[in-house]
Amino acid sequence: MAWEWVIPLLLAVAASYGSTSMFIVRMRNFALDVPNNRSMHSVPVPRTGGWAFLLGCLVAVVAGPLDLSPLVLAAFVLLLGVSALDDLRDVPIHFRFSAHLLAVALLLFALPERLEWWLYPIFILAGAWVVNLYNFMDGMDGLAGSMTLVGFSSLGVICALNGDMELAWLCALVAVCASVFLVFNWPSAKIFLGDAGSTGIGLAVVAVSLFGWQRGAFELWMPVVIFAPFWLDATYTLLKRMVSGQRWWEPHREHFYQRYAIRAGVKKALVLQLGAMIFFSLLALAAAVFAKV
Template sequence: MGALMQLWWMPLMLSAAVTAVGLWLLLSRLSQFALDTPNHRSLHEVPVPRTGGWAILGGVSVGILVAGVDFSAGAAIAFFLLLAVSLADDLRSLSARFRFVAQISSVTLLSISLEPELSHWLLWIPLVVTGVWVVNLYNFMDGMDGFAGSMSAIGFGALGLICLREEAGELAGICFLLAASSVVFLYYNWPQARIFMGDAGSTVIGLAVFAVSTAGWQRGVFDLVVPLLIFLPFWLDATLTLLARGAKGERWWEPHRQHLYQRAALKLGVKTALFLEMTVMLCTSAAALLLVIFGLV
């Protein structure tokens, strides 16, 4: 652990600093840029810039570069493609079909870089479907102040601790970079939020969840049940809600206020709903840590 901290303390500090400076600049210089205007499906009441993800990703990118993480060309292109399309969507709404094609392409490129020797081509189908779903569910669940940022901070923090325990230093470092930048973002995203993560942040962080989970599983660092349990508050809510919408013949990809967290926010208030959700996040993350510590997974 001491060796890891000596290697990663500078990237972590720089990542947090770049994120903080980026958020300050976005709020002070570009506060009227890429505004999320509230509508009847929103939980906020005034226009809020949806550029916070730019600062998070900028901070994490600097940390990764300083740490000298060796990314394959396929993985780099996958993240850049999804980021470019999501940035465009933040600035000017793109069609769902175009975004979906970009997501499939990004996940496929990333999957090839992570699993180049997968035994049968049919196994690519569930892998890519899972990756696209994780990208979308993170986007769907980014609809309440502090919610996606808390899941990122707690989720990547827990995964980082597990990777650290299993001596997967580079994977742990990446997780801690994402967690650190998310904590800084939460300062400005806490209710009442001054800035949102936006599609650029939520989709790319969703892709990072898929990448870290797949890489950790492939390398034998943890069982797949670990990230499934840690991020359960996101994927379970999104899956159950959208299956119910699909069963009713509704367009599941369109914005709505039917997620469990949205119903809780409307009934109890955003802060109360957020604290309840964070309690669940901490419990599922603690459960995953205990399963690993006691060798049950």
């Protein structure tokens, strides 16, 4: 790979690692996640890991050869502004969800090809759900970071197999920053993603899925399969809570991974989830390789 692609990745590692260390050592009491009866942790932990994660991505994108659409940049700026504010103080759910819908809509209008009109409301709602489910599933040490590393690494390999090296590099960037974050988030975590990190990664899943599909890098079902461990758990839990009349938007400990972690421990639950992530990713990779034969 040419140095114009490698150097930005190295800068991303340096920026992510350095800023994460700063948040842990020098700004530990800033944006603390104080445990409550729904938490999986027992001591206050800063939720600024996502800020460092996204800073690493930003540095690489600015230094790299990619030319991102202004609408794509606007989508992420909008979402990250609202989510970062939510990390500092509670933002009403209707305001947050409106920002999620608008951010996904901006991505859809940035696509190189127009969609059929009836697909827009479907994709806007589906995309907003992906943003939210990543936030819902970010509730255990190492979980969201692992899904990001495994998921984007798999999508990156599939993009490379099909000749889309720009998207492959973008996936590699997200995976690299996820690796840095996991150094600090592996049980017992020293830092959390927070809303800015979890929703930002969720929107990145939506963006790469849509652009990869339209650019012919992969079929749309492939990211659906790769990220199945997240959306299956989150969707089942949401529907169960809605049917039972619970306040589904509030934090809870009813996801499968949470219930298993309470019973067997966080590390065992994380190993089980990692196995599921690798299994579904291998299915998608095998399909991509088979399609090339």
